[in-house]
Amino acid sequence: MRVMAQMAMVMNLDKCIGCHTCSVTCKQVWTNRQGTEYVWFNNVETLPGQGYPRRWEDQERWKGGWERTRSGRLRLKAGGRAKRLSTIFANPDLPALDDYxxxxxxxxxxxxxxxxxxxxxxxxxxxxxxxxxxxxxxxxPNWDDNLGGAPENAPKDPLVQKVGERIRFEFEQSFMFYLPRVCEHCLNPACVSACPSGAMYKRAEDGIVLVDQDRCRGWRMCVSSCPYKKVYFNHATGKAEKCTFCFPRLELGMPTVCAETCVGRMRYLGVMLYDADRVAEAAAVEDEHDLYPAQLEAFLDPRDPAVAAAARASGITEEWLDAARRSPVFDLIRTYQVALPLHPEYRTLPMVWYVPPLSPVVDAVAATGHDGEDAGKLFGAIDTLRIPVEYLAELLTAGDTYAVEAVLRRMAAMRVHMRARNLGEAPDPGIAAAVRLTGDELEEMFRLLAVAKYEDRYVIPSAARADAEALLGEDAACPVGEKPGKPTLLNLSPTRRRSA
Amino acid sequence: MDLLLWGVLPYVVLVLLVAGAIWRGRYDRYGISTHSSQLHESRMLRIGSPLFHFGMAFVVVGHVVGLLIPQSWTDAVGVDDHTYHLLAVSTGAVAGVAAVAGIGILVYRRLKVPAVRRAGLRSDRLMYGVLIGAMLLGLTATILNSAGATGDYDYREGISVWFRSLFAFRPDYALMADTPLAFQLHILFGFALITLIPYSRLIHMFTAPVRYLFRPYVVYRRRDPRRQAQRPLRRGWERVR
Structure with a gap:
């Protein structure tokens, strides 16, 4: 077991109102320069829709991410090293500016x-x-916001085309939701692997993927190899740029700008511990439907003493371990299992996960004149509303509807349980049991997802203490209170100091 | 004059090349890039760029072979003069024409596509001029020479010998005095082009990503806390306003 720490994000899509505040604040901070006019490190897409750049999910066209060879090994979808170097003078898979x-x-x-x-x-x-x-x-940007021009544009959505004909004529009573996207800071990043000059790297401490601007030579392989199209080419400097996860803020214990300014309070930031030895294996499982569970199994439980010991041995500090134990991201991904990865089939093991929206289901139930918070109706609707579920599955679980349904049932159970609470009724324990949780757990989940206090959403260890320890060794220990025996007291009056 | 052009100038070019490359490597790493304009225009680039780059690669190999390998060596392995020149001119012609066609497409694109034109560097005009000049003069010299317009001049007994003498630091500049004008001009343009390498976008040829073939896919790097402090603004970085 080789423990590594990763700063990860979860977004609760049920609460995204599509206000684009994250995009705008991010743009103001990071990409308001010449050469990056078209660049949005954070953007919010309306789904179903083509996204940004248009049809970015069509990997047959852009060749992003990895593919599993017949021998069970991973290879970049754009080809092996020699093949890609031979196309270095003109990248055949590069999106043009018009695609953005x-x-x-x-x-x-x-x-x-x-x-x-x-x-x-x-x-x-x-x-x-x-x-x-x-x-x-x-x-x-956001030309097709809120399904604008959907009859013309949305059928070109690669996921709509995958789900098939049926989705088109249901547009009238259609479903719609927003998908805010940042860099996924993947565990198995295709962009880093494709960079010919070795300028892109994953930080060992927090897993943030960055571009070394002094080493980038503008070969553009990262732009096409990132299946999420979240590496951009600065046409003024000739260098690649990407979402930095606001590392200067995270290092100080502050949330990213997009998370900090999120009006819907739908973003969560926290530490995930994972076993680096299992990354390659998890990314190369044969069946695409196994990618989500395999990644889930590569995560480590920081409350497990064996994991904590291994983490310490790998140089992870107590501050980070503590943050990992309190991580809201861990709770949503592992404890409640309501967050899912975005397009696991790209095999990059992304680290920005999403709680799928229940609202299309609730809306559909309410539209038929039924009670949108009735347990039977909601569960029934999840089973019968094939299109939103299949669409979400294409987005979050490589098409496996089972996991999406399970998450939506948990969300529905939380909704029904909390309604009973709010009306002063005794919640039916059978509802919690039906989704294999307890009433208390549903209420914890509610606190995290619905109340969503600032300090619960963002649990961010700073880099400062680890830096100090690295620089000073044991001398970095705080002189106050940590020495055994008599505590050192500060700010004492002269008389008491003499007697002490 | 011959001494200056063929005895001194080559070393000036070498010094400018090495000094410039060291300066870019130390003080302007941020400025080293291909400055690709593929984002703006891809259709013409996808034909022109590989034509030019692969053509140029073969041209460079051809120059190395022609200049560095003494005639006595090829004689020794039994390649006679006629066969040698037939080979050199035929492969060289294919590579040279490909490179010229490629740069033609690329320059046309640079001038005609407004976004590509605006994305050009300040050094581009000079660089393109010198590059195209060197290429056309090289082709002209080859054509004239093959057509017999230069008498029976054999560059392998003139230019090549002089070129190798440069490395011995005893330049045989007198050899260049009676070289045909087309060759002389081609060499002077070549000098200008080599000088320009570190001071233009051509620098990207020195960063060819050969090591990519051997490194592991995912690169991990550790933060170095000693390097976290603010560092002075370096060349090329935009000032915070």
Whole structure:
């Protein structure tokens, strides 16, 4: 067992209201520069929809992520090392700017400097890459927000195409939800593995995946190899850039900007411990449906004394161990098992997980005039509403509806249980038992998911103490209170100091 | 004059190349990139770029063979003059034409696609000029030489011998005096191009990712707490405003 720590995120999709505050604050902090106009380290997509860049989930086109060879080994979907180096002069899988969108600005000067006249002055759009005027702006960030243009755009969603014909005619009574996306900081990152110059790396302490700007040579292999399309090419500097998980903030114990500013309070940050020896095995399981359980098994329980001992042996500090024990991310992923990975079939073992939204189901039940919080109706709806469940399964479990249904039942059980509580009724213990939890556990889950206090959502160990220990060795120990025997007291009056 | 051009200049070029490369490596790593414009335009690039790069790779190999391998060696393995030149000109022509066609497409693209044009570097104009000049002069010299317009000049007895004498630090510059003008100009443009390598986007050729073939897939790095303190703003980084 080789224990490694990873900062991970869980997003509760049921509570995402699609306000894009995360995207905007992230953009203001990280990508408001020339060369990154089109770059959104954090973006929020409306699903069903094509996403950003358009149809990023179509790996037959972009060749992102890994594939399992017949001999059971992993290979980058774009091919082996030699094959990819032979295409280094023109990457055949690179998305064009149009697949994201052509960034533009307006000729605002014409508004303020237009001479007085009968007609209102107009500001024309200008491309920010070519500087030329644009006749028609045809695509932009969140162009299909809230299913805008869905009859035309949403059928091109690769997941809709996978789920099949049926989803299209149900659009009228359709379901919709938001998917905020950041870099997944994968355990088996395809971008890092594809980088020819070795500029991309995974930090050993917290698993954050970064690009060394001094070593990047702009070969663009990471951009196409990331199946989530979360590495971007800065066209001004000629370097790759990506979500940094706001590491300067995390190192100080502060949440990422996207999490901090999340209006819906739907993001969770915490430590996950995993067994590095099991990563390769978990990423290479034969059946795609086994990828989620395999990754779940690669995680380690920090409350297990054997794990804690192994973690200490691998140099993980007490502060990090403690944070791992209190990790809300661990609770959602392992304890309650309501969070699922995004597209595990890419075999990168992503570390930003999602609690699937129950709302499409609740809405569908309510739309038929039934009680959206009735246990029987909700459970029945989860079983019969095939399309939202199948769609979510394509997104979160490589198409395995069993795990998605199990999560949705737990969410439904929590909803029903808490309604009984709020109405002063005795909750039916059978409901909790039906999802193999206790009433108390459902209430804990409710506190974490619905009440979602700031200090419960973000449990972030700082890097400062570990740094101090690394720099000073044992001298880094706090002089106050940790010495055995007589405690050292500070701020004593002179008289008491003399007598002490 | 001959001494300056063929006896001194080569070493000036070498010094500028090495000094520039060391300077970029030490003070401007952030500036070293392919500065790819594939994001803006892919259709032409996917034809032009491999044509140019692979063509150039063969051209470079051809130059190395032609300049470094003495005639006596090829004679010794039984390759006579006629066969040698037939081989050299035929393979060289294919590679050279591919490279010229490639750079033609790339420059056309650079000039005609507005976003690509705007993404160019300041050093690009000079670099493209020198590069294309060197390539066309090289082709011209080869054509003239093969067509017999340069008398019976054999570069393997002239330029190659002079070139190898450079490495012995006893440049035989007199040999270059009666080299045909086309070859002389080609060499001077070549010098200019080599000088430009560290000061233009050409520097990316020195960062060819050969080591990628041998390293493990996932790279792990540890934070070094001694390097966490703020460091002075380095070349190329945008200032915080």
């Amino acid at each position: 969108y052509e960034p533009w600005t307006y000729d605002y000067k014409s508004l303020t400097e237009a001479p007085a006249g009968d007609d209102l002055p107009v500001a024309r759009p200008y491309s920010q890459t070519s500087g030329e005027p644009m006749d028609t702006v045809t695509w932009g």
